[in-house]
Each structure stands twice: as C-alpha cells, then as structure tokens.
Amino acid sequence: MALLEVKDLSVVFARKGEREVRAVDGVSFDVDAGEVVGLVGESGCGKSVTSLAIMGLLPKRGVRVSGQATFDGMNLLQTDERTLRDIRGRDVAMIFQDPLSSLNPVVPIGLQVTEVLTRHRGMKGEAAKKEAAHLLERVGIPDPTRRLKEYPHQLSGGMRQRALIAMAVACAPRLLIADEPTTALDVTIQAQILELLKDLVRDSGTALLMITHDLGVVAGMCKSINVLYAGRRVESAPRRVLFAQRHHPYTVGLLGSIPRLDAPKGEKLRPITGSVRDVLPWAEGCAFAPRCFNRVDRCVDGPPELVWTAAQHGYRCVNPVMEAETAK
Amino acid sequence: MFRFIVRRLLQLIPTLFGLSLLLFVWLHRLPGGPETAILGERSTPELRARIREEMGLDQPIWVQYGRFMKRVLSGDLGTSIGTKRPVTTEFLERFPGTVELTITALIIAVGIGIPLGYIAARRRGTWIDQLSVGGALLGICIPVFFLGYIVKEVLAVNFGWFPTTGRQDVTIDATRVTGFFVLDGLLTREWDAAADAIMHLILPGIVLASIPLASIVRITRASVLEVVQEDYVRTAEAKGLTEQTVRSRHILRNAMLPVATTIGLLTGSLLSGAVLTETVFAFSGIGAFIVEAIDRRDYPVLMGFIMIVAVIYVLVNLLVDLSYSLIDPRVRVR
Ligand SMILES: Nc1ncnc2c1ncn2[C@@H]1O[C@H](COP(=O)(O)OP(=O)(O)O)[C@@H](O)[C@H]1O
Ligand SMILES: [Mg+2]
Numbered sequence: 101m102a103l104l105e106v107k108d109l110s111v112v113f114a115r116k117g118e119r120e121v122r123a124v125d126g127v128s129f130d131v132d133a134g135e136v137v138g139l140v141g142e143s144g145c146g147k148s149v150t151s152l153a154i155m156g157l158l159p160k161r162g163v164r165v166s167g168q169a170t171f172d173g174m175n176l177l178q179t180d181e182r183t184l185r186d187i188r189g190r191d192v193a194m195i196f197q198d199p200l201s202s203l204n205p206v207v208p209i210g211l212q213v214t215e216v217l218t219r220h221r222g223m224k225g226e227a228a229k230k231e232a233a234h235l236l237e238r239v240g241i242p243d244p245t246r247r248l249k250e251y252p253h254q255l256s257g258g259m260r261q262r263a264l265i266a267m268a269v270a271c272a273p274r275l276l277i278a279d280e281p282t283t284a285l286d287v288t289i290q291a292q293i294l295e296l297l298k299d300l301v302r303d304s305g306t307a308l309l310m311i312t313h314d315l316g317v318v319a320g321m322c323k324s325i326n327v328l329y330a331g332r333r334v335e336s337a338p339r340r341v342l343f344a345q346r347h348h349p350y351t352v353g354l355l356g357s358i359p360r361l362d363a364p365k366g367e368k369l370r371p372i373t374g375s376v377r378d379v380l381p382w383a384e385g386c387a388f389a390p391r392c393f394n395r396v397d398r399c400v401d402g403p404p405e406l407v408w409t410a411a412q413h414g415y416r417c418v419n420p421v422m423e424a425e426t427a428k
Numbered sequence: 429m430f431r432f433i434v435r436r437l438l439q440l441i442p443t444l445f446g447l448s449l450l451l452f453v454w455l456h457r458l459p460g461g462p463e464t465a466i467l468g469e470r471s472t473p474e475l476r477a478r479i480r481e482e483m484g485l486d487q488p489i490w491v492q493y494g495r496f497m498k499r500v501l502s503g504d505l506g507t508s509i510g511t512k513r514p515v516t517t518e519f520l521e522r523f524p525g526t527v528e529l530t531i532t533a534l535i536i537a538v539g540i541g542i543p544l545g546y547i548a549a550r551r552r553g554t555w556i557d558q559l560s561v562g563g564a565l566l567g568i569c570i571p572v573f574f575l576g577y578i579v580k581e582v583l584a585v586n587f588g589w590f591p592t593t594g595r596q597d598v599t600i601d602a603t604r605v606t607g608f609f610v611l612d613g614l615l616t617r618e619w620d621a622a623a624d625a626i627m628h629l630i631l632p633g634i635v636l637a638s639i640p641l642a643s644i645v646r647i648t649r650a651s652v653l654e655v656v657q658e659d660y661v662r663t664a665e666a667k668g669l670t671e672q673t674v675r676s677r678h679i680l681r682n683a684m685l686p687v688a689t690t691i692g693l694l695t696g697s698l699l700s701g702a703v704l705t706e707t708v709f710a711f712s713g714i715g716a717f718i719v720e721a722i723d724r725r726d727y728p729v730l731m732g733f734i735m736i737v738a739v740i741y742v743l744v745n746l747l748v749d750l751s752y753s754l755i756d757p758r759v760r761v762r
Pocket of ligand 2: 149
C-alpha cells in the first residue's frame with residue numbers, strides 16, 4: 101500500500117452569499133514511501149488547495165472536503181484535530197511558496213526551528229539549540245549558530261527557504277509536501293533549493309510530493325507526475341512515460357510553454373492561450389476545451405473519463421495527442 | 429537609538445512652544461479673571477484693578493507671555509493662585525496618584541480587552557463576537573461621571589466591598605517614600621497600606637478603563653483577524669504546534685504591534701478621563717486639582733499642569749515607539 105493515497109478528493113468553497121467554487125474535483129493519486137511525486141498545473145488549478153486539504157489546514161468554515169487522504173492507513177480527512185497536530189510536522193511536513201511571508205517576522209529563526217523539536221521530539225534548551233544548528237547546517241546555511249539568533253528579515257530569500265526546509269525535516273517526516281518551493285526565488289537559487297530537496301529526501305528516505313506550475317522543475321526528480329487542470333487530474337504517468345509521450349493537449353501545452361535548449365531547430369513554442377479562469381461556454385464538457393488546440397465536437401458532450409493505457413498512463417481527453425512529435 | 433531619542437525630544441520644543449501660546453491666549457480670553465475668583469463677592473472695580481496690576485495682568489498679552497516664558501525656561505512654573513504654593517510642588521504631590529490610577533486602568537483595559545478582542549476575532553460573526561464588541565462600545569458610550577456614580581453607589585456604598593473615596597484609609601498610618609502609595613507600601617513592607625491603596629484604586633480604575641477598553645478590543649480584534657490569515661500562522665499550524673503556542677507566539681505576538689501604538693495614543697484620553705474619575709471618587713490626583721484650578725482661574729496651575737501633561741504624553745509615545753523595536757525586530761530605531 102502506498103504511503104499516501106488520495107482518493108476522489110474534492111474541495112468546495114461555499115460561503116454564504118457567494119457562488120460555490122469547486123476548487124478540487126475528484127482528484128486521486130498515490131505517493132509511495134521514499135518516492136518523489138509531482139503535482140503540476142497552472143496557477144489556480146487547485147494544487148495548493150489539494151495539499152492544504154491533505155494537511156487539514158483549510159479553513160474550518162465555508163469549506164466542504166470529501167473523499168479520502170489515507171496516510172499510513174489513516175484517513176487524514178476523518179482524523180480528529182488533536183491527532184492531526186501530532187502528525188503534522190512529525191510525520192507529514194510542508195513547505196510553502198513564499199519563504200518571507202511563511203516565517204514569523206518577530207520570532208528568531210532559532211526558536212522557529214526549536215519549537216518543532218520541543219513539540220515533537222521533547223527537546224529543550226541547549227540540546228534543542230544544538231540540534232537546530234545542526235539542522236541549519238544540514239540544509240546548507242553557513243554559520244548556523246549566528247543565524248539561529250537572527251530574524252527572518254536578516255536572511256536572504258534562499259536562506260529563508262532553507263530555514264523553512266530545516267524546520268520541515270526536523271523530525272525526519274515520512275512525507276514532505278513542497279508547494280512551489282522555488283517559485284518566489286531567483287533562478288540560480290531555485291536550482292540550489294531543488295538540489296537540496298532532492299538530496300534530503302534521497303538521504304532520509306522521505307517521500308516528497310512536489311507541487312509546481314513548472315513541468316521543467318519536476319522533470320529531473322519525480323518518479324511519477326500528475327497534471328491538474330481546473331481542479332481535476334487530467335493526466336498521470338510515470339515520468340519517463342510522460343516525457344516520451346503526452347496525451348492531453350494541456351500537458352503538451354504545459355511542456356510547450358517552457359523554452360528548451362535541446363528543442364529541435366525550428367520547433368515553435370506553443371504557449372497555452374487564455375487562463376484557467378476562462379469560463380466554459382458549455383455547461384458540461386471538458387474544462388480545457390475553450391483553450392484547446394485539439395478541440396472536436398465531442399469535447400462538449402460531457403466531462404471526459406480518465407483513460408488508462410498499459411504503461412500506467414492515464415489521460416482525460418476524448419481527442420488525445422497520439423504521436424510524439426505533435427508540436428509542429 | 430540615542431539619536432532617535434534626541435530627535436524626538438527636539439521635536440518636542442516647537443510643540444510645547446505652540447501649545448503654550450495657544451493656552452496662554454485661550455486662558456486670557458476666559459471671562460472673569462483670577463481677580464474675580466480671589467475677591468469673590470466683595471470685588472469692586474478698584475480692588476480688581478489693583479490686583480490685576482499686582483499680578484501684571486494689566487500689561488499687554490505678549491508682555492505677559494514673554495515674562496511667563498522667561499520664568500518657565502528657568503524652570504519656574506510659578507505659584508498657584510489658590511494654594512500659594514509652587515506649581516511644581518503641587519504637581520509632584522498629585523501626579524503619583526494619577527499615574528497609579530492610569531496604570532490600574534490600563535492593566536484592567538488590557539487584561540480584559542486583549543482576550544476579548546482575540547475571542548471576538550476567532551469567533552467572528554457569532555453572538556460572542558457581537559457581545560464583546562458591543563459591550564466594549566457600551567463602555568465608551570456611558571459618560572464617566574455616570575458610570576463612576578453607579579459603580580460607587582452599588583459596589584462601594586451598597587455592598588461596601590470597596591472604599592468610596594480617596595487614595596488611602598485615614599486609619600492607616602503609612603510611611604511616604606515616593607508618593608506612589610502602592611509602591612510605598614511594598615517598599616516599606618507595610619502590606620496593609622499597599623493592599624488598602626490597591627483597594628482604593630480598583631473602582632476608579634474600572635471606571636477609567638471603560639474609556640480605552642473599546643479601542644483595545646476593536647484594534648485587537650481587527651489585528652488578530654489580519655494576522656490569522658498570514659502565511660506564518662499556516663506554517664505554525666503545519667508544524668503541528670499546539671493551539672496555545674500558535675496563539676501566543678505566532679498570532680498574539682504579531683497582533684500586539686498595532687495594539688501597542690493604540691495604547692500610546694490612548695494616554696491622552698486616559699489623562700483627561702482621569703480628571704472626571706478623580707472628581708467622582710475624590711481621588712487626589714492632578715485631575716481633581718485641575719478642575720478646581722479651572723474654577724479659580726488659577727492660570728499658573730493650568731498652564732503648568734497642561735504643559736507637563738503634554739510632555740508626558742509625548743514621552744509615553746516615545747516609550748511606545750521604543751518598545752516597538754523590542755517587539756518587532758524589523759523596526760530599526762536609529
Ligand atoms: N479560501 C478560498 N476561498 C475561495 N476560493 C478559494 C480559496 N482558496 C483557493 N480558492 C480557489 O481555489 C482555486 C484553486 O486555488 P489554488 O489551489 O490556490 O491554486 P494553485 O494551483 O495555484 O495552488 C482557485 O480558483 C482559487 O480561487
Ligand atoms: Mg498555489
């Protein structure tokens with residue numbers, strides 16, 4: 101059994117006097133122990149909401165969550181708050197997109213690290229400080245004892261994200277959820293942080309759910325990749341299979357929108373036009389249809405089912421892209 | 429840090445200069461000068477003129493102001509017309525009472541206001557929220573005089589739980605050291621005197637606390653509502669920290685910043701509220717004395733007291749700004 105099994109996860113925001121928003125719609129995927137799994141999609145497609153639902157961090161009011169998120173045999177969506185607080189930070193940890201706003205500005209870095217150690221590992225005083233310094237060193241922060249006394253605003257963007265990673269791996273969690281951990285960083289720093297994450301999970305056997313809008317980011321590290329669009333999983337495959345062949349036009353476009361150095365001469369970029377928020381002109385049907393280059397009449401008949409091929413490759417499209425070099 | 433303090437103190441000079449000018453003009457426009465108060469019923473135009481001449485009130489106003497400023501700059505605030513004692517002495521004698529009262533009121537207002545504001549924010553839209561915000565508003569709507577009277581009648585006169593007036597029971601023979609009665613009791617280990625002084629502070633403290641309470645509840649509520657949706661609170665939750673740690677370390681510590689500023693700005697209204705409260709409870713502080721001084725047109729006392737209070741107001745806000753840099757490391761005081 102997988103370490104994390106997400107099954108049919110749906111999240112509906114329903115506030116009084118406002119239109120209901122189905123941010124996540126029947127999403128399923130697995131993360132095996134020690135594996136890196138990618139969750140990819142444009143901004144606004146429901147990646148963060150999915151991860152927050154798994155962590156039990158969505159607001160309590162005005163949100164309906166259904167489905168299952170089974171971690172180590174326990175459905176997190178049905179688990180009481182007390183138990184969840186024990187699991188969070190110890191067994192499942194998370195890092196977020198914006199390292200500056202994710203750190204408490206008025207609490208020294210040191211305390212923000214040691215509070216996890218105190219909470220889950222019962223470490224106090226000097227022992228906790230020593231361990232915190234060790235953790236900072238492990239994530240590549242030079243001069244850790246000095247950094248412990250500093251405040252978030254005194255650190256650079258990359259250092260802040262490293263500090264947040266140190267807090268997340270402080271208890272050697274079995275699952276780490278990284279929600280666009282490099283989006284807010286400079287390109288050069290991005291690569292370093294990705295490298296660090298890769299090393300950390302490899303050395304400690306931690307499973308990583310890597311969330312990103314940039315398919316290029318996960319290309320090098322994920323064992324399998326799930327593509328989300330408008331709250332639905334539209335394509336899912338092991339990495340090699342997916343990079344050899346994308347079936348869903350959205351995934352084709354997603355990869356097409358990344359400039360690649362190794363692209364054949366004359367190949368044109370094919371950015372996806374429009375955005376997730378484009379309204380579907382048909383009540384039912386494929387949500388991507390308004391922006392799709394491969395649209396046919398059947399697209400509007402009803403929501404496409406997930407079709408699986410022999411190579412564990414699933415796609416939700418009635419007119420899939422079939423040959424490898426479709427990008428003309 | 430040092431330069432910051434010096435700069436702020438230098439900014440005080442034009443403020444005080446302007447304030448003194450305004451006060452001076454205003455006081456001299458009040459109908460009935462001090463001579464009327466001194467002479468009372470027996471005043472004749474001749475007698476009044478003589479007193480005015482003696483006091484220099486017949487001179488043009490700018491001459492009077494010049495003389496006044498000259499004295500003030502040499503550290504002399506003049507002599508009270510009513511008590512014939514130096515204004516500074518009068519002030520130093522009465523100020524500790526007002527400080528004790530103001531601090532008591534602040535402790536009560538903060539002690540009630542911050543938890544109430546926090547709960548209101550976390551239970552936003554429920555009856556608890558409406559009750560705490562509404563209740564705090566009610567506190568500011570009821571005139572201090574009225575609230576003071578009710579509280580005194582019920583809790584002091586009717587039930588006899590608290591003393592009705594004054595700062596210390598006459599039967600207690602307390603040793604005076606600083607003029608702060610509670611502090612004196614603690615310093616001299618006269619515990620009964622300290623306890624008695626505290627009992628005298630509670631009712632006027634509650635009444636005075638009704639003024640800042642509503643602001644503190646409102647600011648705390650708004651500030652907590654903003655902080656709880658910050659990313660770092662989500663990070664704290666993602667770490668699995670206990671509710672208690674998330675609340676005190678991650679929510680309240682950040683939510684306190686605007687509350688601290690508010691408390692600084694509230695000292696003004698607290699001091700003016702103290703005037704009324706002290707009168708109701710015959711509590712000997714600067715408030716009650718200022719009321720008398722207005723009655724007597726005691727110019728030197730009014731000028732002196734109001735100027736000192738202005739300085740204190742600025743100093744308190746300077747202290748608040750300095751404390752800001754203690755709470756918030758991003759604020760670099762230079
Ligand atoms: N608290 C919320 N209330 C209402 N709608 C929300 C809320 N949070 C997210 N959404 C909606 O859910 C959708 C998915 O958001 P999100 O998961 O943050 O996207 P992303 O893939 O960029 O992380 C968006 O359309 C967003 O408007
Ligand atoms: Mg997101």
